[in-house]
Amino acid sequence: MSAIIDENADVEKLAGLIRLAMGDEPPVAVIAAQTRFTEDLGMQSINRLMLLSLLEQECGVSLERHMTQLVELQTVGDTARFVASLTAGH
Amino acid sequence: MNFAALLERARGHASNTLSARRMDGSDHQVSVPALLDDVEALAAKLTQAGIRPGMQIGLQAGNGYEYLLWDLAAIKLGAVIHTVPEELPPEKLAALVQQHDAALWVCENRQALPGHPYRVDLADTCTDHPLAIDPAAGRLEDQDLHTRVYSSGSSGYLKGLNISRRGTEALVSDFIAAFALDPADSHLIFLPLSNYQQRLSVYGCLWAGASIRVVRHTSVFQELGAFKPSFIVAPPAIYENIYHVHGRGQQAAQKLGAFLGGNIRFMITGMAPIRHELLRAYNELGFPLLEAYGVTETGMIAWNTPATQRIGSVGRPIHPEHVHFNEESEVVIRRPFPLTQGYFDSTGSDGAQTFLADGTIATGDIGALDDDGFLYLKGRKKExxxxxxxxxxxxxxxxxxxxxxxxxxxxxxxxxxxxxxxxxxxxxxxxxxxxxxxxxxxxxxxxxxxxxxxxxxxxxxxxxxxxxxxxxxxxxxxxxxxxxxxxxxxxxxxxxxx
Missing domain, CATH: 3.30.300.30 (ANL, C-terminal domain)
Structure with a gap:
């Protein structure tokens, strides 16, 4: 249960950063774990890179070595889980 | 700048550094003399293997320390780097390699060119692994041919460009002078080195003594704050994104300054149209964002500089006497040393439409000068x-x-x-x-x-x-x-x- 709550919190945090990284309101009303960056949010690769730099600041963990894997992830939930695993191992 | 003296002059800038990731995964920062020692070692290895002036060295790699070693070692030896875009898939690379008489091919991708007898793994650049070169490889006799690069054509195919040595020297010299580059400068490079513009920046920094950091584009936003460059070159989309996130709201100047590293002297953009509002916003916040204009075929044509800028224009022509307009208002360039000698691996009509019979180079861009000599672009001729x-x-x-x-x-x-x-x-x-x-x-x-x-x-x-x-x-x-x-x-x- 607590893992689910944590994941929801991570997704919510990520949703806030996505809004910031996109500069405009995203084209969907709700950003959830299954929301896809490209197909649903229309994020450009540059928006994705900005998102990851914001995420790095927010989580206090270096993502530089994982950028290749991170930019391949399709959904908000996958990204939240990946970063959570890095933070846990930090 | 001239290539004959570039490496020797760079060695004189002992306090400046170059940093980049190496193939072994380490983030490597060296003084410029230490970089040049590595260049000399690679050049010696190449000479021993049989590389001679005019031979081509194929190179497909992403941004990193070894890329620069190959480029600079080729300058040292008078060899011709034949660089291929990083994203070209292995099967297309294999087809391209068949058409070109390179002495060896250096590849980062371990899946590229399997079984090729003259393939060198980029990871072996600094190891004792012996280099095998094609003893039958020819030598290009043209003394002015500096390198061969590719740019993407309008329909997605690759156009090969023979880059001129004198054209490069002239352009880099103009850049150093117009932007007053000096040893206090530091430049972050994140666009691919396989795009020739970035190598021009490397040569300019080495000549002027500016420090250089080379990274891959995925880490550009983190690196700005970490490296604190004094100048960058980026397409409009990067500046748009930074502005949206860090350039608005209260204390925008402080937020933006912190994100950019706090040391920015100027920023250059080009490659695509940029919103005038964005240019104004950066400049009003105290960050000179300067639009420049050039095409690889002839090099930079006009630029706004820290000293002279008019938003909405692409600046004044670097050499006004080189810039002409045909009856369709297309910008055509006639200069003694264009950056590119001409195409290779391109359809005949492409070359004839760009490199005109009278020696001018047609840019395909429609433009006009204002009364003060600033150049304004209005769109692409073909559009x-x-x-x-x-x-x-x-x-x-x-x-x-x-x-x-x-x-x-x-x-x-x-x-x-x-x-x-x-x-x-x-x-x-x-x-x-x-x-x-x-x-x-x-x-x-x-x-x-x-x-x-x-x-x-x-x-x-x-x-x-x-x-x-x-x-x-x-x-x-x-x-x-x-x-x-x-x-x-x-x-x-x-x-x-x-």
């Missing part, structure tokens, strides 16, 4: 819309007006093939899509009343699909791919109106 009545206009003129409409994020103006009608593809937020249609109707009626009748928009296509490289609506340079946009919406564009 001109020719109406059924014989009138001509640039889609960008209309697109600028359309993107200023409320809720319109992108506007691409095209012409239908069937009825020769002007069609506007408008990208709006999905949330607004149901209303956008009505709003856009009113706005377009008003817009049509304010423009000549031959420009009237006959039809609109409303979409929430944002143009991207993946969906084929943006080029790799992040410009609208109008053919791609047309293909994507062909059905709606060609629909017969009831």
């Amino acid at each position: 001109i819309i020719l109406t059924s009545g014989g009138a001509k206009f640039h889609p960008e003129e209309l697109e600028r007006k359309l993107t200023s409409l409320n809720g319109v994020r992108h506007a691409i103006v095209l012409q239908s093939q069937r009825g020769q009608e002007v069609v506007a593809v408008l990208v709006t937020d999905e949330a607004d899509a149901s209303q956008a249609s009505g709003i856009a109707d009113e706005d377009i009626r008003a817009l049509n009343q304010s423009i000549p009748s031959y420009m009237h928009i006959s039809r609109k296509v409303i979409t929430s699909t944002i143009p991207s490289i993946d969906n084929g609506m943006l080029t790799r340079n992040l410009k609208y791919d109008r053919k791609g946009v047309y293909r994507y919406f062909q059905q709606q564009i060609e629909v017969t109106q009831a």
